[in-house]
Amino acid sequence: MERKVAREFRHKVELLIDNEAEKDYLYDVLRMYHQSMELLVLVGDLKLVINDPTRLPLFDAIRPLIPLKHQVEYDQLTPKRSRKLKEVRLDRTNPEGLGLSVRGGLEFGCGLFISQIVKDGQAGNVGLQIGDEIVRINGYSISSCIHEEVISLIRTKKTVSLKVRHVGMIPVKSSTDDRLKWQFADQFVSESGERKNSVAGLASISGKEIKEKKVFLSLVGTKGMGISISSGPTQKPGIYISNVKPGSLSAEVGLEMGDQIVEVNGVDFTAMDHREAVRVLKSSRSLTITVLTGAGKELFMTDEERLALEARRGA
Known part of the structure; x- marks a missing residue:
């Protein structure tokens, strides 16, 4: 039975992935999972290679390879x-609108997907989700429609009938010339780029401009990131780097104590609690981290450093 499951899985991999390096990566992360039994890390690593809706069946193909004790959590x-x-119906005459944003269309080489749901809005109340693909509008197939045609179709009637299926991924493409990429709905940052902290106009406690910096870390074959993180106080919420181990991977890429982590692998950190932040950081061996340099440096100053800073300010 196990041989049959493994054979079917390999057949599915050959069918859906044509890049040999990606195939090797997939087999490697499964091998490492069976050694470590770290399910969160496995799923994070899988999402790096199952990076297109056509590859989503691989999650189902992998499930029989997961021990029974982990299968419920794997499904979650x-x-x-x-x-x-x-099928859902929305009232276009509602003064609060439909309660959703969409992206995609024929000109982008993909279908039309819900990219944002307004909290307590119409769309959310009828069960629509980020990552739903809209297949029909008012009975018409939209597979050959460009974005503007879809919007026009929505405006033709007071009641909008939508037929959707949940895919769980969002197309990411800022222009028709860019290569189409996909992001998982649970990692998606909306096109408005909303964050509780704005980079523009911020200044650090030393008077230097706070800059947004993005770094990439591959933890394969390492002992970890080499940092500690802390949650900020009520008056300065957020996740901050409280310590960087000398000679660590994080030190090599320039992360420093006091940097505020605002995003990891597309997941917004600005309103995240400490426990969830640790979970996300441990969820993959490949991390793309965005920080605000020195945004929380004063939180980790010694008394002597704070006094010296006050003296410089008063000079």
């Missing part, structure tokens, strides 16, 4: 693509 951590269409 991995996206569930729905084959069934769901």
Whole structure:
């Protein structure tokens, strides 16, 4: 039975992935998982290679390879693509609008996907989700429609009928010339780029401009990032680097004590609690981290450093 499952899995991999390096990576992360039994790390690593809706069936193909004790949690951590269409109706005359944003269209080489749901809005109340693909509008297939045609179709009637299926991924493409990429719905940062802290106009306690910096860390074959993190106080919320181990991977890429982590692998950290932040940081061996340099440096100053700073300010 186990041989049959493994054979079917390899067949699915050959069918859906044509890049040999990506195939090797997939087999490697599964091998490492069976040694470490770290499910969060496995799912984070899988999302790096299952990076297109056509590859989503691999999550189901991998499930039989997961020990029974982890299968329920595996189901919770991995996206569930729905084959069934769901129909909802929205009132276009509602003064608060439809309560959703969409992206995609024929000119981008993909379907139309819900990219944002307004809290307590119409769309959310009828069960629509980020990552739903809109297949039909008012009975018409939109597979050959460009974005503007879809918007026009929505405006033709007071009641908008949508048929959707849940994919769990969002197309990411800022212009028609860019290569189409996909992001998982649970990692998606909306196109408005909303964050509680704005980079523009910020100044650090030393008077230097706070800059946003993005670094990439590959933890394969390392002992970890080499940092500690802390939650900020009520008056300065956020996740901050409280310590960087000398000679560590984080030190090599220039992360420093006092840097505020604002995003990891597309996940917004600005309103995240400490426990969830640790979980996300441990969820993958490949991390793209965005920080605000020195934004929380004063939180970790010694008394002597604070006095010296006050003296410089008073000079």
